[in-house]
Amino acid sequence: xxxxxxxxxxxxxxxxxxxxxxxxxxxxxxxxxxxxxxxxxxxxxxxxxxxxxxxxxxxxxxxxxxxxxxxxxxxxxxxxxxxxxxxxxxxxxxxxxxxxxxxxxxxxxxxxxxxxxxxxxxxxxxxxxxxxxxxxxxxxxxxxxxxxxxxxxxxxxxxxxxxxxxxxxxxxxxxxxxxxxxxxxxxxxxxxxxxxxxxxxxxxxxxxxxxxxxxxxxxxxxxxxxxxxxxxxxxxxxxxxxxxxxxxxxxxxxxxxxxxxxxxxxxxxxxxxxxxxxxxxxxxxxxxxxxxxxxxxxxxxxxxxxxxxxxxxxxxxxxxxxxxxxxxxxxxxxxxxxxxxxxxxxxxxxxxxxxxxxxxxxxxxxxxxxxxxxxxxxxxxxxxxxxxxxxxxxxxxxxxxxxxxxxxxxxxxxxxxxxx
Numbered sequence: 001x002x003x004x005x006x007x008x009x010x011x012x013x014x015x016x017x018x019x020x021x022x023x024x025x026x027x028x029x030x031x032x033x034x035x036x037x038x039x040x041x042x043x044x045x046x047x048x049x050x051x052x053x054x055x056x057x058x059x060x061x062x063x064x065x066x067x068x069x070x071x072x073x074x075x076x077x078x079x080x081x082x083x084x085x086x087x088x089x090x091x092x093x094x095x096x097x098x099x100x101x102x103x104x105x106x107x108x109x110x111x112x113x114x115x116x117x118x119x120x121x122x123x124x125x126x127x128x129x130x131x132x133x134x135x136x137x138x139x140x141x142x143x144x145x146x147x148x149x150x151x152x153x154x155x156x157x158x159x160x161x162x163x164x165x166x167x168x169x170x171x172x173x174x175x176x177x178x179x180x181x182x183x184x185x186x187x188x189x190x191x192x193x194x195x196x197x198x199x200x201x202x203x204x205x206x207x208x209x210x211x212x213x214x215x216x217x218x219x220x221x222x223x224x225x226x227x228x229x230x231x232x233x234x235x236x237x238x239x240x241x242x243x244x245x246x247x248x249x250x251x252x253x254x255x256x257x258x259x260x261x262x263x264x265x266x267x268x269x270x271x272x273x274x275x276x277x278x279x280x281x282x283x284x285x286x287x288x289x290x291x292x293x294x295x296x297x298x299x300x301x302x303x304x305x306x307x308x309x310x311x312x313x314x315x316x317x318x319x320x321x322x323x324x325x326x327x328x329x330x331x332x333x334x335x336x337x338x339x340x341x342x343x344x345x346x347x348x349x350x351x352x353x354x355x356x357x358x359x360x361x362x363x364x365x366x367x368x369x370x371x372x373x374x375x376x377x378x379x380x381x382x383x384x385x386x387x388x389x390x391x392x393x394x395x396x397x398x399x400x401x402x403x404x405x406x407x408x409x410x411x412x413x414x415x416x417x418x419x420x
Contacts, residue, residue, distance in 0.1 A: 008405055021404075026173050030404040033177050039170030041136040042129055048122035049093025051084055058092070061085025065094065065121040068105050071112040075142060075193060077103075078117045094121045097128030102141050104129060107163040110156045111149030115142055127166075137179060139186035144174060147402050175403060184408040185401045192394040196387060203383045210376045214329055217369045221359035228354030230318040231280055231311035235273060273310065275302050280311040280323065284347045292333075294324055309350050319363060321370035326358055 011018045012028050022031050029035070051058035064080040084094060096119050097103055104113035107125040115138055122128060131138050145152075152172075156162030177185070275281060277300035282292030284307050295302075295310070304310075313320045327333055339356065340346035360366070400406040 005400070005406055009400075012405065027175075027403065029175055030177070030407065033175055033404055036135075036174050036176045037170060038172040038174050041132055041141075041174060041176065042170075043132050044130045045166060045169070046095050046097060046122075046128045046130070047093075048095045048097075048124055048126055048128075050123045051088035051092040051094060055088075055091075057085060058088030059084055061088060063089055063096075063121050064116075064118060065123065066103055066116070066126055067123045068108045068125050071105055071109040071114070074114055076117050077114045077120070080120065084121060089121055094123065095128070096121050098130075100138060102129040102131065102138055102145070103127070104145065106166070106169065108161055110162055110164055111146065111152040113142060113145055115139065127169075135176075135179065137182040137186055139190060140182035143186060143189050143398060144402055147398055148172070177404065181408055188401065188408065189394065189398055192390065192397065196390050196394065199383060199387045199390065203380060203387065206376070206380050206383065210373065210380065211329075213376060214325065214373060217372060218326065218329070218359060221361050223360050223362075224357045225317070225360040226354065227356050227358060230314050230323065230358075230360070231354075232314070233350050234276070234279060234310050234312050273304060273306065275304060275308075275310045276300055278313075278320065280313060280320065281308060282348070283307070284309055284349065292324070292327065294320055311350075317363070318360065319366035319370050321374055322366035323358075325370060325373045332358075 008018050012021075015028075017023050017028055020031055021028050024035055026035060053059075059082065061084050063084050063086065064078075065082050065084040066077070066080045067082065069082075070077065070080050084092075088094070089096070097116055099116055099118050099120075101116060102113055103116055103120070103122060103126055105125055106127050116128075129141065131141050152164060153162065155168055156164050275295050277295050277297045279295045280292070281295055313323065327336070336348055336353070336356070337346075339352040340348045341352070361369075397406075401408070
């Protein structure tokens, strides 16, 4: 980051007004910026409605119909989860928001929104904001609004479902640079988003390649062994459990080797068991979607209840990573679901697991397969870390640009290249 920008940030944090800036009731901003209320920058706000659910003719038509369920992290949308028909639109209070406007929620999901790239109907929980195009760029509006998420959530009222009324929405103060600068800011942030999207697409591509690779590596395995010959449950009881360790587990359990584990880790549990790094582990309660993994070094010695059974490997017969990857395939962990039992919460008991057979080539072949797949995983993990870094950098840049701490100079659309 340029030293002059660092100095400017330091001055503003101390309440010192840098040269070229002015102090306002909502903060220090560039001298040539204005403060407007959102209502002054919009031509209209429209609401929506829901066609009667009991009439099937009103649904599954050709009109995209947005609800709170469509408020994901995407900035633009062309499709929705549900669609309604022309007759459904005509016989309800649902309204069409013309393409290239900004759709937000005023009830649930506050602070979220997207630009509709096509004409789109909305339900009563959403609003369509139409910016005055002579004053407000719709992409700038979208980035500004998302940057205000916490503020908007705090303005929400309601004991259970938080909502924001239209008067509160219209009265939101907005830092308002010139339209040209708004567009330049929007272009810069859009460039970062495209870079993030490309990286995320690459991750999906790598994950698909890994799936194909797994199937290829495991096909043709002709030797088999029962699981009970390869793993053995560890039942080391902790007599005086550490509450601190329990709480750590509760916070970090999802980090256990690639798959989310589900189970109970409660301070009031009568018997708690110590889990060690390198052990195989799975969530016995409500077992689904391959909720298992290998305990990493950072969770060595943690405690859990019996709902998360843990096993030691017979390393003379099975490579731990090979074992994990073998059961990571969807068809394999779906197979395990067939062995779950229980009237309410389905459980995969270790005794049932032990009796299931799995493909088992020589230890040398297992190690070879595990090495190839772990290399693919490391590559995917590095890409995910890069995405998170890009998101953090964009978040910081967004704050600097939308408050005017960093200015986009005339004729420049890429000052971000030199400030981070």
